[in-house]
Amino acid sequence: MSILTLDIGATAVKYGLFDPNGILFKQGDFPTQAQNGAHSLFVRLTAWIQNLPETISAIGVSTCGQVDPSTGNIMYATDNLPGYTGMQVRSYLEETFSVPVAVENDANAAAIGEAYFGSARGMPDFLCITYGTGIGGAIISDNSIYRGKNGSAGEFGHIITHAGGLPCTCGGKGCYETYASVNALCRRVRAVTGQTLSSHEIMMRIQEDSIANALKDWVYEVAIGLSSLIHALNPYCIILGGGIMENPRLLHLLRKETLELVMPNFRGTLIFGAALGNQAALYGMFHFLRDSVTKGDP
Ligand SMILES: [Zn+2]
Structure with a gap:
């Protein structure tokens, strides 16, 4: 069977x-x-x-x-x-x-997979956030999915991080995913290099100053959203998913940037890459x- x-x-x-x-x-x-x-x-x-x-x-x-x-x-x-x-x-x-x-x-x-078989085993309260074309998310609270009124909780990609900013696919402006998705990183790199690179190619060319600077700015955008979520929900950990988050150097940069943005008593929040891809x-x-x-x- x-x-x-x-x-x-x-x-x-x-x-x-x-x-x-x-x-x-x-x-x-x-x-x-x-x-x-x-x-x-x-x-x-x-x-x-x-x-x-x-x-x-x-x-x-x-x-x-x-x-x-x-x-x-x-x-x-x-x-x-x-x-x-x-x-x-x-x-x-x-x-x-x-x-x-x-x-x-x-x-x-995916969050439940990570909860029982992956990076979040033993964590009763955590967030799972996936970075790709957009940004998807899930909230696990007391070992269960937190769904909210309509079952739609976890739309972290549409938290507004830039009031009046760039238009988003949702019809709003200045949403987190417009600035912190992998698409947003590729857009930043294209603006400084004139080249359309995949996230993998970007990470391979991280020694180039223009690409390193674009990545640094993007890391800050990702960290802004994470720090707000940490302040709002005080999770045990945040699991970061999406192919780009398999890069250990990027995870290190994100951890450092995010924990510098939060108040001291939130700095114990764990930030891991997803284990199950x-x-x-x-x-x-x-x-x-x-x-x-x-x-x-x-
Ligand atoms: Zn949006």
């Missing part, structure tokens, strides 16, 4: 098969083909699951978009995956495969199903 976990993004669907002991024994990904819409994706997904040689005992879906975890419905998704808003993911998969199904927002799933959400979904199967209440 295997637990199938999926992580649905606008670009790719990652999958992982776990045995009941939590060993991830098979993994991979395939393109979402988002332009064909959510319905088409689930038709392909259904055929793919039916063709798996393993016997599936439960399915966990981590997904982009806002999820109602009590129903497993997609409350809202952008047009990056057309037709996804309103889709009843849990009931569809339960009816099709007759197994327990859990559905969770990808940022929350892009598998964190798969591990998080395994955790949810392990619990729900044990309790008999998916």
Whole structure:
């Protein structure tokens, strides 16, 4: 018996098969083909699951978009995956495969993965923040996801750090992600070098003064947001995710800059890189199903 976990993004669907002991024994990904819409994706997904040689005992879906975890419905998704808003993911998969199904927002799933299998083990209160095209986040409070009124808590990317600043995709101005996402770093580097570099290329060329200065300014932008979150929530630790945060030198710079910005009694806050990388959400979904199967209440 295997637990199938999926992580649905606008670009790719990652999958992982776990045995009941939590060993991830098979993994991979395939393109979402988002332009064909959510319905088409689930038709392909259904055929793919039916063709798996393993016997599936439960399915966990981590997904982009806002999820109602009590129903497993997609409350809202952008047009990056057309037709996804309103889709009843849990009931569809339960009816099709007759197994327990859990559905969770990808940022929350990744945070739970880090909580039980990664960098945040043993931490009852922490934040998980992922830096990429935008900035995603999750709040874990007393070992559980803090959801807020609409289930949308953790939108750290849209905290305003520059009043009246640059326009953001959300319609606001001066949002944190406009200044502190990896896209914002690439934009800064492009402005001083005239070159479009990936975050990996930027970190490889850190010896160049112009790039080092752009990175320094970006680190300050990231740290401003982190220091505000530390003051507001006083977490045990902050887990930083996204490929760029795998760089130990960058983590050191961020830790130093952030802890200089907070009041002395907050300087014990731990700041770590995510341990599970892009598998964190798969591990998080395994955790949810392990619990729900044990309790008999998916
Ligand atoms: Zn915004």
